[in-house]
Each structure stands twice: as structure tokens, then as C-alpha cells.
Amino acid sequence: MNLQEVDILITAEEIKAKVQELGRLVAEDYRGRDLLVIGILKGAFMFMADLIREIDTPLEIDFMAVSSYGASTVSSGEVKIIKDLDYSIKGRNILIVEDIIDTGLTVKYISSILHKREPASIKICCMLDKPHRRKTDIKADFSGFSVDDRFIVGYGLDYAEKYREYPAICELKASVHQKQEDRDE
Ligand code: IMP
Numbered sequence: 001m002n003l004q005e006v007d008i009l010i011t012a013e014e015i016k017a018k019v020q021e022l023g024r025l026v027a028e029d030y031r032g033r034d035l036l037v038i039g040i041l042k043g044a045f046m047f048m049a050d051l052i053r054e055i056d057t058p059l060e061i062d063f064m065a066v067s068s069y070g071a072s073t074v075s076s077g078e079v080k081i082i083k084d085l086d087y088s089i090k091g092r093n094i095l096i097v098e099d100i101i102d103t104g105l106t107v108k109y110i111s112s113i114l115h116k117r118e119p120a121s122i123k124i125c126c127m128l129d130k131p132h133r134r135k136t137d138i139k140a141d142f143s144g145f146s147v148d149d150r151f152i153v154g155y156g157l158d159y160a161e162k163y164r165e166y167p168a169i170c171e172l173k174a175s176v177h178q179k180q181e182d183r184d185e
């Protein structure tokens with residue numbers, strides 16, 4: 001981790017404890033029922049991999065990729081499916097796993113698309129939540145940490161595809177994204 005570019009907000013140890021807690025809650029909820037966990041690429045890949053190992057009840061996984069911000073730190077509200085699910089979700093209990101819910105537009109759009117495919121139920125699990133930035137009425141059923149309006153990288157989250165591999169949840173220093181945005185202008 002380059003500590004000149006980021007500040008650590010949540011350490012890998014704190015993440016691990018939270019993911020264990022979320023995994024227990026999900027397992028309790030779905031015990032004895034079918035469960036299909038759907039990870040939203042790319043941001044959720046690390047959280048999803050850790051989370052499913054803490055869910056002690058049988059499950060299946062699938063992935064969906066949608067476009068989000070591009071290189072900017074501001075949501076356009078535009079979402080496009082880049083990779084769809086491999087399997088039908090009709091009659092299944094699905095748990096959507098997201099890295100972060102910011103405005104809520106992405107997860108709201110994904111839920112509405114999946115709703116039309118007639119699953120038995122839809123729930124949402126996110127690692128991070130920025131509740132103050134919400135533009136929709138969407139709420140996660142399982143949520144890790146609330147964060148203020150800061151730009152987060154690490155633990156799967158990127159800024160222009162960088163920093164995803166950092167094991168901690170970090171804030172990208174303003175000086176770093178400011179420099180990039182000045183270059184883009
Ligand atoms: P929303 O549609 O505004 O809720 O944004 C959700 C998506 O935007 C997430 O899946 C992330 O890919 C991305 N995103 C939102 N906030 C951040 C952030 O602070 N850092 C990195 N990506 C973010």
C-alpha cells in the first residue's frame with residue numbers, strides 16, 4: 001500500500017471480523033432454504049470471496065458485471081449490463097453482493113432487472129454504505145460499515161482500476177484524484 005496516496009480507514013483485521021459477522025447473519029437467514037449469491041463485478045469480488053467462506057449453509061454463486069463510474073469519482077446514474085448471469089434465477093432466493101452503495105442507483109437498477117425474472121426473494125448485502133448520498137429508497141438487508149462522503153479504494157474498490165488489491169479499506173487522498181481530474185480536463 002502506498003500510504004502517500006491513501007489513508008487507512010478500516011484495517012484488514014477489522015474487515016475480517018465484520019465479514020465473519022455478516023456471514024453468520026446470512027447463514028441464519030437462509031438455513032434450510034436455497035441460496036444463490038450474486039456478486040457484482042468487479043468491485044465486490046474480494047468481499048464476495050471472503051463472505052461466502054463465512055456462510056455456513058449450502059449456496060451457489062453467479063456474477064454480473066455492470067458499468068459504473070468510469071474514471072470519475074462522481075456517479076453518472078447510468079448503468080449498463082456488461083456481463084449477465086449464467087443461470088436462471090426463477091423461483092430462487094438471491095442475495096446481491098455489492099462493494100458499496102452510494103447513490104443506490106446501481107443496486108436499484110440491478111434489483112429491478114432481476115425482479116422481472118421472478119426470483120422467490122431478493123436481498124442485498126453490501127460491505128460499505130454511504131447513507132448520506134442516497135438518491136433512491138434502496139436499503140441493504142446486510143451491511144458492513146457506514147462511511148462518510150469520502151472516496152474509498154481498496155478491498156476490491158478502485159479509482160480508475162487502481163488500488164483494488166489493497167487489503168484495507170482506504171480513503172484516496174484528494175491530492176491524488178484531483179491531479180487525475182485536472183489531467184482529464
Ligand atoms: P451508486 O450507483 O451511486 O450506488 O454507486 C455504486 C457503485 O459505484 C459501486 O458499485 C462502486 O463500483 C462505485 N462507487 C461508489 N462509491 C465509490 C467509492 O467511494 N469508491 C469506489 N467506487 C465507488
Ligand code: MG
Binds near residue numbers: 043068158
Ligand atoms: Mg467501480
